[in-house]
Amino acid sequence: MKNLHVAGLVAGCLAVALHASAGSPVGQFSDSADIGGPTIAGSTTYDELAQQYRMTAGGINVWAKSDQFQFAWNKLKGDFILRARVEFLGQGTDPHRKMGWMVRSTLDADSPYADAVVHGSGLTSLQFRRAKGAATEQIELKGTGADVIQLERRGNTYIFSAARYGETFESATIDNLELGDEVNAGVFLCAHNGKVKEEAILRDVRIIQPPKAGYVPYRDFIGAQLEILNVFTGQLEVIYRSPEQFEAPDWLKDDRTLLVNVSGPGPNKGHLKRIDRITRATSLVDTGTITHNNNDHILSMDGKQLAISSGEDKGRSVVFKVPATGGTPVRLTANAPSYAHGWSPDGKWISFTGGRKLHPDDRADKYDIYKISSDGGDEVRLTDSPGLNDGPEFSPDGAWIYFNSTRTGLMQLWRMHPDGSQQEQLTNDGLNNWFPHLSPDGKWIVFISYNQDVKPENHPYYQQCYLRMMPANGGTPRVIAYVFGGQGTINVPSWSPDNTHVAFVSNSDNIK
Numbered sequence: 001m002k003n004l005h006v007a008g009l010v011a012g013c014l015a016v017a018l019h020a021s022a023g024s025p026v027g028q029f030s031d032s033a034d035i036g037g038p039t040i041a042g043s044t045t046y047d048e049l050a051q052q053y054r055m056t057a058g059g060i061n062v063w064a065k066s067d068q069f070q071f072a073w074n075k076l077k078g079d080f081i082l083r084a085r086v087e088f089l090g091q092g093t094d095p096h097r098k099m100g101w102m103v104r105s106t107l108d109a110d111s112p113y114a115d116a117v118v119h120g121s122g123l124t125s126l127q128f129r130r131a132k133g134a135a136t137e138q139i140e141l142k143g144t145g146a147d148v149i150q151l152e153r154r155g156n157t158y159i160f161s162a163a164r165y166g167e168t169f170e171s172a173t174i175d176n177l178e179l180g181d182e183v184n185a186g187v188f189l190c191a192h193n194g195k196v197k198e199e200a201i202l203r204d205v206r207i208i209q210p211p212k213a214g215y216v217p218y219r220d221f222i223g224a225q226l227e228i229l230n231v232f233t234g235q236l237e238v239i240y241r242s243p244e245q246f247e248a249p250d251w252l253k254d255d256r257t258l259l260v261n262v263s264g265p266g267p268n269k270g271h272l273k274r275i276d277r278i279t280r281a282t283s284l285v286d287t288g289t290i291t292h293n294n295n296d297h298i299l300s301m302d303g304k305q306l307a308i309s310s311g312e313d314k315g316r317s318v319v320f321k322v323p324a325t326g327g328t329p330v331r332l333t334a335n336a337p338s339y340a341h342g343w344s345p346d347g348k349w350i351s352f353t354g355g356r357k358l359h360p361d362d363r364a365d366k367y368d369i370y371k372i373s374s375d376g377g378d379e380v381r382l383t384d385s386p387g388l389n390d391g392p393e394f395s396p397d398g399a400w401i402y403f404n405s406t407r408t409g410l411m412q413l414w415r416m417h418p419d420g421s422q423q424e425q426l427t428n429d430g431l432n433n434w435f436p437h438l439s440p441d442g443k444w445i446v447f448i449s450y451n452q453d454v455k456p457e458n459h460p461y462y463q464q465c466y467l468r469m470m471p472a473n474g475g476t477p478r479v480i481a482y483v484f485g486g487q488g489t490i491n492v493p494s495w496s497p498d499n500t501h502v503a504f505v506s507n508s509d510n511i512k
Contacts, residue, residue: 027053028207029186032072034059036109040197042070042189051237053202055099057189062098062117062127063136066109068194071102073186074207081208081464081484082185083150085165085234088120089199094192095121099200101151103158104184108132112179115188116151116160124149126160126172139172146170148482153185165234166478168431168466204236208484209509211462221245221263222462223511224488226275228496228503231446231469231480240275240282241511244268247488248295249275249503251496252324253303258503259285261293263488272297272308286326295491296339299324300347301396305374307332307340307350319352321374332376337365341492342393342401343374344418350374351392351401354381369403371418382420388457391435393493394418395442395472402426402436402445402472411456413447426474431466434459435491438472439499445472446480446502448490461487462507484508 026032027046034042040058047054059068082101100117114128122144129136139160146162150169153159156178161169187205191198211222226240226249245263252259258275262268270292272285287293287308294317296309306324309317316336320329335354342351350372355365369383369392383389387406394401400415408425411432416423427433431449438445449466450459467481467490483489485506494503 026072028074028205029072030074032070032186033107034069035071035107035188036060036066036068038068038070038191039194040191042197044070044072044187051203051205053187053205055187055189055200055202056197057191057200058194058197059190059192060194061096061192062102062115062188062190065129065133065135067111067113067190068109069098069102069188069190071107071184071186071188073102073104073184075182076185076207076209077182078212079152079154079210080185081150081152081210082116082206083148083208083482083484084187084205085148085203086118087147087201087203089201092120092198093196095119096123096192097190097198098192099189099202100149100187102186102188103151103153103179105132105179107184112177114151114158114174114177114179116149116162118146118149118162120192122146124160124162126158126174128158128174128177130177139174141170141172143170150482153183163479163482166480168479169482206484206506207508207510208506210484211509217461221265222507222509224505224507225511226258226260226503227481227506228277228501229467229481230501231444232500234480236481239277240280243511245488245507246273247505248297248491249494249505250297250299250492251494251503252299253497255497258494259297259299259306260505261295261297261488263295270310287320287322288328290320290322290329294339295488296341296353298340298343298350298492300343300374301345301394302347305343305347307343307374309339309352313337319350319372321350330376332372332374333379335379338370339390341391341403344394345396345398348374349394349418351382351394353390353392354379369401369416369420371401382416382418383423385423391491393435393437395438396440397442402438404434404436404447406456409456410452411450411459413445427470427477429477431468432456432459433468433477437490437493437495437502439495440497441499443472443499445470446490446495447477448483448486449477450486454486459487461485465489467502467504 032044038058042057057070097120102115292311313336463486468477470477
């Protein structure tokens with residue numbers, strides 16, 4: 001009996017080890033292991049070149065009072081956003097095989113948890129267990145077949161957002177779910193059949209930490225990463241990361257160098273920086289004594305000149321031009337604030353946004369679209385509508401200036417001829433759309449869209465937003481990227497010279 005008792009203790013300890021022991025680091029995750037002791041062992045591997053995870057898993061279920069699954073996770077505190085594109089491999093055995101994001105109090109099989117889950121059948125749901133050993137509950141989303149999934153934590157509130165790639169998110173929320181301050185958060189896969197092994201791929205995996213409570217916009221900054229997206233295939237790659245906030249990537253004609261401005265903090269604040277997309281090497285652009293550069297900088301269409309916007313007029317932005325290789329800037333706009341956005345294809349004109357007090361009794365600047373000769377001179381006002389007009393960019397053929405305006409309520413995309421005539425609206429939907437950027441062949445527009453919880457006249461930092469694309473003559477936009485960013489994400493023309501990729505900046509407070 002004594003030996004049987006010892007054997008029972010050993011077996012019990014082994015069972016605990018199977019569901020509670022930590023595994024090995026993989027990619028962005030500090031640990032990976034099977035939870036709940038599934039009969040068939042799973043695994044998580046990371047392909048650094050492809051920037052994607054491959055998971056295999058057995059496991060009876062993630063449901064009821066106890067779970068079995070493969071898990072790759074980090075210990076996280078505070079608020080965070082977890083996002084990925086997911087794909088089951090093969091037809092699968094059970095329609096309720098599951099994968100997604102999970103947040104657990106512990107690694108015990110019966111731990112309280114919340115997850116953002118996609119089933120093999122296409123069902124998407126927010127599952128949660130409120131207490132140790134309690135029954136699992138769920139909220140089903142209306143949409144099916146989602147392959148972009150996001151789980152956000154705000155205190156004790158968990159928000160599951162899901163979409164088919166190309167569409168906007170649908171969301172479900174659970175409040176007052178107490179999982180503890182420090183949680184185990186990561187990706188998981190479950191076969192829903194203890195006798196088989198399932199496989200899945202996870203791409204574009206992002207573990208995002210928003211700025212801490214109390215941060216002051218435009219004074220406090222978090223880290224940034226430069227991402228490059230193939231707008232037709234959806235392939236996404238992070239090529240550069242820095243704890244120093246940088247913004248607004250502009251693609252040089254050599255097809256490998258991107259130009260950004262640095263917002264800070266750090267010694268490079270207010271400077272422009274080149275990033276080599278192949279070697280990841282960086283270098284500063286010489287702009288002489290003009291060192292308060294912001295995220296409104298643009299290359300001429302031949303790539304030889306650079307228009308920069310810098311707070312050199314008592315802290316208010318004015319426009320300069322400088323050789324693209326660097327040199328002594330020449331001031332173009334006499335009035336401030338002025339923000340450069342476009343350069344005509346013949347090189348003769350620069351379009352910009354200007355804030356002006358148009359009448360002696362005006363208490364605030366009125367923002368409109370202007371143009372000025374690239375040699376300087378008098379500015380020409382092109383819009384006089386109510387509301388804010390911003391982001392003017394010439395089309396590659398010179399026939400149009402595309403811009404955004406609040407004149408009809410929300411911020412929407414417009415275009416007009418370069419003399420200001422024939423102003424016409426291109427978008428009219430429930431999102432706030434900013435900064436239309438034309439592909440070099442003139443066929444497509446890429447722009448950034450905020451939800452309605454952001455005021456139409458604002459384009460702040462550190463928001464959940466979308467990059468969307470549509471034909472240059474108008475049409476139905478489709479989502480091409482799901483982004484935590486906003487201000488500085490895509491302020492300038494950022495298409496690759498071959499019309500296939502765009503570059504943008506996303507943000508997180510955990511970038512080191």
